[in-house]
Amino acid sequence: MKPTDPRIRAYTDDHIRTLLAELQERGKKFGLIWPSADLDHTLDGRVLVRFNTAPTSTLLNLLVLLLDAEREHPCDS
Structure with missing residues (x-):
């Protein structure tokens, strides 16, 4: 998804x-953490x-990548 995609405006x-x-949560499974990730401004x-x-x-593109990785390489819990 591109930053200029008009669907982005629908997210609150x-x-x-x-x-x-x-x-x-999904990033933890792969050892990825973003401790400072938060809302910034509009x-x-x-x-x-x-x-x-x-x-x-x-954010949306990172989630898609993590979901794809989970499907390809499911982590044993």
Whole structure:
């Protein structure tokens, strides 16, 4: 997803917080943590995520990569 995708505008702060929590949980399985990941501010109607002010699309793309990795290499719990 590109940062300019118009669907990004539909995500609220609450949606982003939920996605960040999912990213944190899924990332742990692979040893990936983002302790400072949080909401940053809104720019041009788009919520930015604090990965050095990355757009929400970065969060969504990271989640897709983690989901793909889980499907390809399921971790034993």
